[in-house]
Amino acid sequence: MKIAFFSSEVFPFAKTGGLADIAGALPKELGKTAEDVKIIMPWYKDIEPESCGEQFGRSCITDNVEVIFIKHKEYFFRDHLYNTEKGDYSDNTERFSFFCRRSLQLLKELKFSPDILHCNDWQTAFVPVYIKTLFRGDEFFKKSKTVLTIHNLAFQGYFDKDDFKALEIKRHFKAIFLIYSRFNTLKAGIITADCITTVSPTYSKEIQNKEHGCGLGHILRKYSFKLSGVLNAIDYEVWNPEKDKVIYKNYSAGSLKFKNSNKFELKKQIGLISQKKKIMFGMVTRLTEQKGMDVLCKALPALLDKFEFVILGKGQPYYHNLLLKLQDKYPDSLKVCLRFDEKMAHHIYAGSDVLVIPSRFEPCGLSQLIGFKYGTIPLVYPTGGLKDTVKDFSASEEEGTGFTMGNYSADSLIQAIFRVSEIYDDRAKWMSLQKKVMGYDYSWRRSALKYVKLYKEQDRV
Numbered sequence: 476m477k478i479a480f481f482s483s484e485v486f487p488f489a490k491t492g493g494l495a496d497i498a499g500a501l502p503k504e505l506g507k508t509a510e511d512v513k514i515i516m517p518w519y520k521d522i523e524p525e526s527c528g529e530q531f532g533r534s535c536i537t538d539n540v541e542v543i544f545i546k547h548k549e550y551f552f553r554d555h556l557y558n559t560e561k562g563d564y565s566d567n568t569e570r571f572s573f574f575c576r577r578s579l580q581l582l583k584e585l586k587f588s589p590d591i592l593h594c595n596d597w598q599t600a601f602v603p604v605y606i607k608t609l610f611r612g613d614e615f616f617k618k619s620k621t622v623l624t625i626h627n628l629a630f631q632g633y634f635d636k637d638d639f640k641a642l643e644i645k646r647h648f649k650a651i652f653l654i655y656s657r658f659n660t661l662k663a664g665i666i667t668a669d670c671i672t673t674v675s676p677t678y679s680k681e682i683q684n685k686e687h688g689c690g691l692g693h694i695l696r697k698y699s700f701k702l703s704g705v706l707n708a709i710d711y712e713v714w715n716p717e718k719d720k721v722i723y724k725n726y727s728a729g730s731l732k733f734k735n736s737n738k739f740e741l742k743k744q745i746g747l748i749s750q751k752k753k754i755m756f757g758m759v760t761r762l763t764e765q766k767g768m769d770v771l772c773k774a775l776p777a778l779l780d781k782f783e784f785v786i787l788g789k790g791q792p793y794y795h796n797l798l799l800k801l802q803d804k805y806p807d808s809l810k811v812c813l814r815f816d817e818k819m820a821h822h823i824y825a826g827s828d829v830l831v832i833p834s835r836f837e838p839c840g841l842s843q844l845i846g847f848k849y850g851t852i853p854l855v856y857p858t859g860g861l862k863d864t865v866k867d868f869s870a871s872e873e874e875g876t877g878f879t880m881g882n883y884s885a886d887s888l889i890q891a892i893f894r895v896s897e898i899y900d901d902r903a904k905w906m907s908l909q910k911k912v913m914g915y916d917y918s919w920r921r922s923a924l925k926y927v928k929l930y931k932e933q934d935r936v
């Protein structure tokens with residue numbers, strides 16, 4: 476089966492969040508199951524020739540998968556992928572509709588006629604639109620089916636009517652984009668794609684309701700016959716404490732004492748000097764409301780006398796300032812690192828005892844899956860993929876895989892953290908929980924097989 480996989484970010488070439496992890500890992504896994512896969516992404520300024528080895532040019536091969544870069548200096552050689560501190564780039568529609576058009580043309584030039592065009596989020600949602608408009612009736616794409624994966628419904632690619640001409644499609648197709656008197660790329664993608672997926676089963680249901688539908692709930696309900704959820708996974712080549720080249724000391728479920736060495740070194744690195752044996756709570760996240768920053772910042776003052784927190788993240792300036800103020804007030808128990816730092820993320824996953832993930836909504840969430848592998852127990856608000864993967868240990872030790880907040884509030888987070896500390900003090904219980912979650916298999920193998928099944932189903936439609 477020939478698969479073209481479109482993504483605006485792919486690890487290790489460009490990453491702002493989980494989409495890059497998935498686009499880096501899923502095609503690689505599909506390649507292993509003998510599918511013929513090509514990844515297509517923009518060539519950004521920061522992509523170094525070295526990341527691609529010798530063959531850098533228009534494409535490179537990594538793990539048997541060809542990555543094709545679409546080059547357009549004016550559109551993609553910028554300091555950021557989508558936005559600056561001031562907001563989104565105003566020509567995002569022009570940039571990404573160009574990317575999608577050019578990618579499809581290139582597939583023709585390469586004579587790579589795909590069975591499946593797998594698109595991700597609004598940036599590549601122009602692909603199914605083009606297949607049904609610009610390339611309609613084109614023999615080359617006659618048997619191609621489109622799959623659109625929604626990684627986060629909150630981002631939909633709204634644009635103004637003046638930008639419609641940048642799409643280079645006929646005016647009578649305007650209606651598929653229009654909603655609430657504005658143009659919405661994701662809505663058009665949902666309508667035109669042959670199949671829609673989200674990144675966890677629970678999220679695929681949540682987005683059909685008003686609360687999580689971000690204005691598209693009714694559209695998703697209408698198209699629910701082609702909507703399903705496939706849980707994300709993680710790349711154990713990148714996230715594995717036994718082989719991780721970044722962390723201080725490798726460890727496994729059988730050598731958990733070496734996890735403590737990572738905690739000790741992490742504390743040294745960030746300047747947490749307390750000798751007392753305190754629980755270390757870690758976070759690696761975007762600092763936004765979605766990720767529960769409002770609840771966290773409210774809860775922290777009630778926690779920092781007793782517990783230690785390290786927070787790595789970038790996001791809304793409001794939360795940067797709030798966290799810095801809290802750090803000034805509690806310098807011995809809170810460290811915030813306001814940046815994107817892949818290496819530091821590894822140190823936090825390995826060195827923390829607990830990962831705090833109080834997301835208001837979470838399509839899948841990768842941190843809790845990484846946490847499992849590193850024996851770093853997740854504490855979450857049970858929504859989306861967090862609900863699918865984290866069951867409360869205090870409610871059922873047998874089924875428990877972490878800890879959950881009862882509701883979305885600072886009080887609930889505080890209560891959950893105190894529940895964690897009771898269990899943490901029972902070392903035997905804690906270690907058996909660590910060992911259990913470290914044994915889970917959230918590798919891409921299983922999820923990739925589910926995608927292959929979906930692809931094959933499209934073939935039959």
Ligand code: ADP
Pocket residue numbers: 491492493494496627759760761787788789814815816817820839840841842
């Ligand atoms: P989202 O895609 O919504 O940001 P996910 O949990 O799906 O959230 O994926 C986040 C990914 O980005 C994880 O791999 C996480 O480790 C990483 N990440 C988030 N913030 C940072 C940061 N400041 N530095 C390094 N890695 C980060």
